[in-house]
Amino acid sequence: LLAAANSLAVVFVALEMVSLPSYVLVAYLKQNRGSVEAGLKYFLVGALSSAIFLFGISLVYAATGSLILADIASASVEGVTGVLGVGVVMMIGGVAFKTASVPFHFWAPEAYEGAPAPVSAFLSSASKAAGFVVAFRVFTEAFPLELAVSANVDWMLAFAVLAAVTMTLGNFAAAVQEEVKRMLAYSSIGHAGYALIGVAALTVDGPANGTVMGAAMAHLLVYGFMNTGAFLFVAMAERWGVGRTFADYAGLWRRAPVASVAMAVFMFSLAGLPPFAGFFSKYFLFQAAIDNGFLWLAGLGAINSVVSLYYYSRVVKALFLDEPESPSALDAIDVRPTALYAAVVFAAVATVLLLPGFGPVIETAEAAASALF
Template sequence: MFKPYDLYLLAPQISLVLLGLVVMAVDLFTKKRIVIAATALVGLIVPAAFTIAQVVTYSGPQTAFFKMLVVDQYSLFFEIIFLIIAAVIILASYDYIGKYVQADGEFYSLMLLSVVGMMFMASTGELISIYIALELTSFPLYIMAGLIRSDTKSSEAAVKYVLLGAMSSAILLYGFALLYGLTGTTDLQGLAHTFKSFTNGNLMVIVADVLVIAGFGFKISAVPFHMWAPDIYEGAPTPATAFFSVGSKAAGFAALIRVLVYGGLWQVDMVPLVVILSIVAVLTMTLGNFVAAVQTNIKRMMAYSSIAQAGYILVGVVGTVGMARTNQAAAATGTAAVLFFILVYVVTNLGAFSGIIALANMTGGERIDDFRGLWRRAPLLSVGTALCLLSLAGIPPVAGFFSKVFIFTSAWQLGQSWLVIIALLNSIVSVVYYGRIIKVMFFDEPQKEGRLVTSMSLGTSITLASAALLVLTVIVQLVINAANPAAFNLFASLVGR
């Protein structure tokens, strides 16, 4: 039954949709980029205010629209992440969009509408609405990849993204159809309740698990579903690439974890599920790191780096799923470590891509050699980019080090010691290619002399990302404490069934 309060629960998403339409309307009446970008950035205050209000007044999980919408600490945690992504991308893309993409309003409107889909992916508790949210997220991304209309690489990226995205959506839908056929419901809580009565050894459940992991594996660029990432990251506009690398991945993990945990898939044939996830995690980490180490194009390197980071997150997911049946409190703690890792990854990758966008704006280059001597020509840009790369590599004392410590420690305590050892060895490999960029920036001779001036918008985004990393380093425990209730929400729904 519909209640007026349900609209309040949906307020962040509704306000974002309206903001996207307003930005589109503003673009019709003015072609001044500053007005369009300012409208998008300032307009984010409204959905942010609704989200903060829901956090402040939170009194327990709420459901609406026949349990399709779930507002709990888990969904609110991700909504905050998605709003941060939107704000930073607007800042970081301002100069690039004006120089390379003659579609200011379209870019910002598409991004905002995609963020709406991402919010729904984190806050829906029903299979059909998860699929619709996935498509709402994906359609704008397909268009964003091809917005450099004069560049054949951008057009190629858009076509590849559409084709591979359609294939992954079909695979995911088949998985959802099997889950519905097995349980007679599309409600995640209904799935979890029904799976309690299932016996192990159900082949169709294992097939459904494989299809669901494959479908979401595309969104998180996990091996062997990663083939889209390198070409699309390289061909798409760099701000769009940055958005893909953090928004799409965070949304994919938000939905995957909710389906696996909140939907209770771990209750049936847990061992095959853990084995499948473990194999995917190992392949993702290993391929991502080793191929990234031989790249010369910075965007392709970041694509494979993003693949490797997905592997690290999967290590935490494996630990959570593997311990969910015997010790839900420990499994929830492991999920909290995953959430913290995702937050740090988002902030770090946004900062790194801000540096790449700035370099592309000032020099027109996207090769690692184009970073030579950058320290002498743009000190602020160099320091901010280096700080983010150190965090991605997990070098202490930056926040990325603590995120890896938490997720690896949790996985070790949850019985995945062998997986953690492989992850640690892969982390050593990552130091090689991240360190290569830092070496080129600080120790190589510049190709040209003269200072490079970073624009105000990019300088702000890099400064904010760097400051956020430093703050996260100091308040690590506070963030973990905030992530713990979000993780426990997923398991609390299963208690008493």
């Protein structure tokens, strides 16, 4: 529904249809106070962001007289550019919440940590993708680049600031975490900043507009597999009775070698190390941003990727190099294969198989993105 929507009203309804089940899923563990509290906070902040997004839509309607995306793009906004600008900014705020972008990110660590790990995996990948659908499609179709520049409603600049701040704060916050699940929550915020480059690096008649947005779409696909796999590994570790800190993962490879290798694949791919799929998605994204004249944004993304290597490697170090404080604790872990174990391995295999298939993936994404311009 969200992908096929041609009206801001339908976009809003579709976003709410994605959000409402998410509030319930976060509070799924009814006996767990942390889960219920996280669900309540997520709901309250989500309701506020939905109100802001809806108010922004109403201002856009007041300025253009329509909710249809194509009609908004062709409407005359002379004399009401201020109203339109405020409406667009409020809509950007709504999108920033859905994508957990700074400064609307504060719900994400609490929700991801309090929710069951499989729910956290869903929220940080599939649910977050809904916000990017709005950013990619609605803003380029309803507020074309030429209109944005001529009407002084430069939403590209707003997204550039969001991308820079989000990737930087997300990565540096993740670097100081001691719990693996909370670290993944903040790293998810950092990856939202990378994906926002897809709309931040657009320019009027830019030679790589389709490429940069297509690369962002491809990165979201790759991110979906590797981030989901990482959260599922955390869920599996929790089921085994393993703690949440890096120290609790020490020596775990001895009891679960296959799952530990899969987790290492996720970590290195999330960090953007070659030859993993995460490297290629970031490479195409940063290269396209440079081609469009956003060297500073691509450079900032590369610096943040280096920062992310530090905290992702902490997980790998704990799994393979660190010695457990109590060797007997490892022996008590029941690592019998389960459906969750199979899902982790599948996600790792999918992440690796995306390497030879990345060419068709990026070509398809670029073709889809180019259709918006």
